[in-house]
Amino acid sequence: MAGLEVPTWDPEAAILIGAVLLEAVLLYVGYGGLEKLIGPRLMKALIGGENNA
Amino acid sequence: MLDMVFNTLSGTLSASPELLALFVGFGLVVGILFGFFGMGGSFLVTPALLMMGYPARVAVGSGMAFVFGTAVIATLKHHDLGQVDYKLGGIMIAGTTLGIEVGRASVFYLEEMGLAGGIISVVYVLLLGAVGLMVTRDALKSDGGGSGGGHHDEADKDLSEYEIPDIAKTIQETVRIPPMVNLRGDVTVSLWVIMAVAFVTGLLSGFLGVGGGFIRMPAMIYAIGAPVPVAVGTDLFEIVFSGGIGSYLYGQGGGVDLGIVVPLLFGSALGARIGSAATSVVDSDGIKIYFGGMLLAGAVAVGVGEVGSYLGIEILETIGLVLVLGAAVVVAAAVVYTSLRSLRSTRSQQTPAAD
Numbered sequence: 001m002a003g004l005e006v007p008t009w010d011p012e013a014a015i016l017i018g019a020v021l022l023e024a025v026l027l028y029v030g031y032g033g034l035e036k037l038i039g040p041r042l043m044k045a046l047i048g049g050e051n052n053a
Numbered sequence: 054m055l056d057m058v059f060n061t062l063s064g065t066l067s068a069s070p071e072l073l074a075l076f077v078g079f080g081l082v083v084g085i086l087f088g089f090f091g092m093g094g095s096f097l098v099t100p101a102l103l104m105m106g107y108p109a110r111v112a113v114g115s116g117m118a119f120v121f122g123t124a125v126i127a128t129l130k131h132h133d134l135g136q137v138d139y140k141l142g143g144i145m146i147a148g149t150t151l152g153i154e155v156g157r158a159s160v161f162y163l164e165e166m167g168l169a170g171g172i173i174s175v176v177y178v179l180l181l182g183a184v185g186l187m188v189t190r191d192a193l194k195s196d197g198g199g200s201g202g203g204h205h206d207e208a209d210k211d212l213s214e215y216e217i218p219d220i221a222k223t224i225q226e227t228v229r230i231p232p233m234v235n236l237r238g239d240v241t242v243s244l245w246v247i248m249a250v251a252f253v254t255g256l257l258s259g260f261l262g263v264g265g266g267f268i269r270m271p272a273m274i275y276a277i278g279a280p281v282p283v284a285v286g287t288d289l290f291e292i293v294f295s296g297g298i299g300s301y302l303y304g305q306g307g308g309v310d311l312g313i314v315v316p317l318l319f320g321s322a323l324g325a326r327i328g329s330a331a332t333s334v335v336d337s338d339g340i341k342i343y344f345g346g347m348l349l350a351g352a353v354a355v356g357v358g359e360v361g362s363y364l365g366i367e368i369l370e371t372i373g374l375v376l377v378l379g380a381a382v383v384v385a386a387a388v389v390y391t392s393l394r395s396l397r398s399t400r401s402q403q404t405p406a407a408d
Contacts (some may be wrong), residue, residue, distance in 0.1 A: 013304035017297065020118050020314055024125040027322035035326065047396045 076316035080119075083317070084324020085385040087120075088127045089331050090270065090285065090344050097381050100374050102313065114300065114308025121296030122318045123325055124289050130329035131286030138237040138283050141247065142290040145269070148248040149291065152255020159260055174359045177261055181352035184271055189345030191218070221278030238280040250276045266292060267348055282332050324385070331392040343384050350380035 083097050098119055102112035131137050163172055215238060217225075230243045250272050258265030266288050273284035303309055354376040361369025 008305070010301075010305045013301050013309075016304040016309050016311065017118070017121070017301050019311060020122045020300065020309075020318070021125060021297075023315060023318055024122040024322065025129075027318065028126045028129050028326075031322055031326050043396070046393060047400050 073316050076313065077320035080123075080317035080320025080322075081324040082320075082382055082385045083119075084123055084126075084321030084326075085328040085331075085388055086324075086347070086381060087123050087289075087321065088130065088325035088328025089388050090266070090328075090347070097377060098317070101378060104371075104374055107310075107313070110303070110306060110308040111310050111313075114303030114306070115310045115313040117296055117303055118300040118309045118314045119317045119321070120292065121300045122314065123321045124292040124296050126318075126322050127325040127329055128286065128289045128293050130326060131282070131289055131332075134282070134286070134329065134333060135237075136282040136286035136332070137290050138279065138287045139290065140234065141236050141273070141277070141279065141283070142287045144234070144244065144247045145251040145273075145287065145291050146294050148251025149255035149258065149265070149269070149295070152252040152257075153259035153295075155252075156256040156259020156261075159256075173261060174355065176257075178352050178356045178359070180257065180261075180268065181348045181355065184267065185345045185348030185352060187275075187345075188271055189342060189349065192342040192345060215280035215282075217278040218275050220275050224276060225278055236277070236279060237283045240278050240280075242277055247277060265295075267351075270344075285332060327392075328385075328388060331388050334392045334395050335388070343387060347380060347384050350384075351377060354380070 079098075079101065086097075099112050099116035102116060103109065107115070128137060160173070217240070224246060225240070225242050228243045228246050230245050232244050233241050234244050234247065235241050251269075254265055254269045254272050257268050269291065270284050270288045273279040273287065274281060277284075279287065300309055354373040356373075357376065358370045358373030361367065361371075361373060
């Protein structure tokens with residue numbers, strides 16, 4: 001854990017963490033879109049009916 | 054600088070398909086647990102990376118960056134479900150940060166005395182075991198056998214309808230030191246109770262060197278009285294901050310490998326979506342039983358690993374790790390299975406009504 005260790009500015013580390021953050025947001029949006037697109041059909045196949053969970 | 058990111062990403066794509074599939078699959082399992090329980094990343098990913106031969110700095114740093122990314126995704130999902138209490142999260146972050154620093158100072162003090170390793174392991178096993186037993190017993194008692202699923206109306210349950218544990222009720226009624234804070238789910242609790250809980254959980258987190266979700270989540274339920282979904286969502290929100298700062302610090306020392314983090318996150322993003330959605334489908338007692346079982350498996354695994362390390366028997370350390378990873382796969386599968394069973398039950402009860 002980081003605790004109160006004061007971070008100094010490091011552009012490389014910031015870009016690295018920014019890349020992880022960007023990937024996380026893109027995956028959230030991407031998987032969200034995919035869920036809307038094929039979610040109902042997938043739920044129908046799995047439980048035999050539509051569900052919004 | 055950007056070259057470094059692109060080079061790492063192209064390196065990821067050129068990695069063997071087996072390794073990529075392993076990371077994506079492992080990410081999926083961890084994501085389900087993370088989204089469902091609000092914890093489980095740090096003590097699964099880092100030991101697995103160490104076993105694969107990565108240096109400790111890279112294993113810890115990449116594990117933390119992965120936990121950060123997964124926490125971002127899971128928090129966004131819980132936010133959409135209205136299960137993040139930002140006020141509670143903000144106060145918890147302040148108290149936890151202070152506690153972590155005191156915990157770290159305690160470790161350095163014990164290290165000087167040459168007692169750190171042994172004491173930390175014993176505290177780890179006792180804490181995991183105690184919390185695991187308490188959570189499991191409570192869930193079995195209130196569920197009358199702990200079936201862990203099938204309560205189809207749970208998805209529509211209002212946060213204020215969640216039963217507050219007796220111990221939290223007592224604390225809320227006894228400690229009325231102003232200022233009082235109103236939280237999601239109609240919970241009113243003294244700011245000092247939240248600060249105390251945050252400080253103690255931060256202290257343990259800093260002392261044990263872990264993310265602390267397995268301590269913070271039950272603490273929010275049993276000491277503050279937060280509804281289970283809010284405790285999970287708020288805990289994830291807090292991990293975004295601690296994981297972000299931790300990853301940044303490790304990134305400064307070259308400890309974050311995007312070749313590991315990118316495929317892990319690809320799998321965990323899907324898993325976290327499944328796990329977060331499952332919290333609204335499976336009843337809270339079911340969640341507690343899984344959580345307790347997972348902690349007990351973790352306690353046994355750490356205990357076995359430590360005995361192996363103490364006696365110099367390498368196979369015991371491996372058994373400990375396999376036990377943790379095996380428990381993770383089994384619990385993740387149980388979460389998915391119980392959710393589907395609950396949805397099927399809902400479907401079968403709705404069908405006759407519709408007819």
